[in-house]
Amino acid sequence: MNQKITIRDVARHAGVSVATVSYVINGVNRVSEDTKERVLEAIKELEYRPDFTAISLSKKQSKMLGVMFELEESGSISSIFYENPYNSEFIRGLEFVTRNNGYDVLISGVGKPDDYKNWITKRNLDGLIALGPFPQNVFKEMETLSIPIVLIDKYGEYAKKYHNIRIDDERGGYLATKHLVDQGHTRICFVSPKLTIHNPVDNKRFLGYKKALNESNMSVDENLIFEIKATSLEDGYEIGKKIMEYSGEITAIFVTADILALGIIKSLNEHGKKVPKDYSIIGFDNISISSYMTPALTTISQDIFNKGVVAGQTLIDAVEEQISHPKTVNLPVKLVVRESTKKI
């Protein structure tokens, strides 16, 4: 390979010192128009491209942001991460804004306790986005990190220390349930990951579910709460079977992720049940395929791309010290009625 062009080559070519070249590149106002032009000329002629690695080392910032989420035992990024287009769409929004600001994004998972800290330190990441659920202890570990952190869809005490981007989950839960209630349903399943203190997102949605029921003088029937292990097609399918095994009456299902709805519907179909004839079903997220399924899925829509954009912008602002105090952004949700729900 032909030798790499360095800042020293440029300096020599322009007849100035390396410092001057550096100043020109960084827009430091210490150089005369005259020399600035000569330097710029040299840069162009030599096709000089500053080396990020060297810049990182001396400036102690890498122009790289990390995205962290749960990891499989295998050490592989959870297939669920990729299976659910929600995450892909988020990343797309994120990269849109980071790219336009000269940042690259690195994706990793939370594996062994110390792993991701290692990763952050080694790669000199400038900031971190925490996506998806992970064990509580990770948050404790995070405190020792000295880079800005943006949490996605997190609630709780620990979350207060960081920046937060989330949607109005309670309202989402409420809108979904209300829609079903308005259509005359009274036996409405709630399907979500386990409702624990560690899962406040779904707790909030559950709160909305409960609120809508209560408003119509109904109460939560514990038998209608179904728990999935992970947000995947497979898990949706499995929970669909469970629902089919239930002996009581069910006329509608509220699932906290569109992707789960797909799995559930397959299950129902295999049992000879039709949506929305036999069951109304409403999802959450409004991923792109939702409108292409048959039947098209009624769902609670959130602008996931935009969520990624806001998260990215917030993190960059924090990294570049435009903001210092923890900032929380609440994004709106709305009901999108399609074909999977109908009046009873």
Added chain:
Amino acid sequence: MNQKITIRDVARHAGVSVATVSYVINGVNRVSEDTKERVLEAIKELEYRPDFTAISLSKKQSKMLGVMFELEESGSISSIFYENPYNSEFIRGLEFVTRNNGYDVLISGVGKPDDYKNWITKRNLDGLIALGPFPQNVFKEMETLSIPIVLIDKYGEYAKKYHNIRIDDERGGYLATKHLVDQGHTRICFVSPKLTIHNPVDNKRFLGYKKALNESNMSVDENLIFEIKATSLEDGYEIGKKIMEYSGEITAIFVTADILALGIIKSLNEHGKKVPKDYSIIGFDNISISSYMTPALTTISQDIFNKGVVAGQTLIDAVEEQISHPKTVNLPVKLVVRESTKKI
């Protein structure tokens, strides 16, 4: 932040020189067991983590691999990239192997001609994977790059200079068409991106389509070739409308991507047509949702995760100089029969 622990801290703490510490870390066999132990001890005590940035600078290798693909005009990564789970699944396989080898992967798009070269140089990427279609001139540009390159699903003269991972596209096209022919179909649509010299993948699949028809004494009817612009739900939907507008007879459809099939089916349904009653449809790729759609999609399956793994391993081998000459791997395809096709 508490000062970063550097190799000099470790050296001081262990009472040796930095060189010795470096040798210990890199397993250079020049250090006595005794001092090695002291150094290791110091590393542990101080929780020292070598800085990749510094390593990159001096070793001139970044332990980062790039994934390059087409870019939207907006400068954003093509939404299609994320919309099609094919790509996500590939990346998942890729990251599985890179992660286990200490590499991180950076994703970018091909934007302005010079853009991605800039990116590669600036980030000191060790290797590159080229995914998805891009303009011919990019390949010419690539020649000036001095890092190993792995091409995914590429054919043609230019491809011979690089490593290639692909599947047996012709056989895929053949199997799909043969399946439909075996079921008694004679009026079979072929839906794919434009068949040009720049799109050899779909050309190969078309060859298989043609071969299967010819074997049964049928010939290609130009009217049954439908062209989509991009591999997206939206484009599938649009082409579905076109198919509905066609006045001649059609009983089956072969699409070169599952995601397109979803869009087409929606279109058909809106015109009151049912799959597989009115139309048999077969896809390509076997993405995860294919088996969860209604009807479940008959398709040509390729192991996309594995494709990512093989691509990653090949690139790493090339980077680490385990292989020098261009290597080509052909992965198998197979027919997966589900519900979207039936005997006429």
Added chain:
DNA sequence: ATAAGGTTGTTAACCGGTTAAGCAAAAGGA
């Protein structure tokens, strides 16, 4: 005329690692 300040540029240390070269002491060979 001189001090003070602004403008434009250079020198050299530094970021945190790697590694060629050098050197002393121990081991091996004649």
Added chain:
DNA sequence: TCCTTTTGCTTAACCGGTTAACAACCTTAT
């Protein structure tokens, strides 16, 4: 015994940038 190797460790230059400190020159004010 003396010379050559080997072993074990250190010194210092280097990777490609940034930036504090300094210097020379040119204005302007007093």
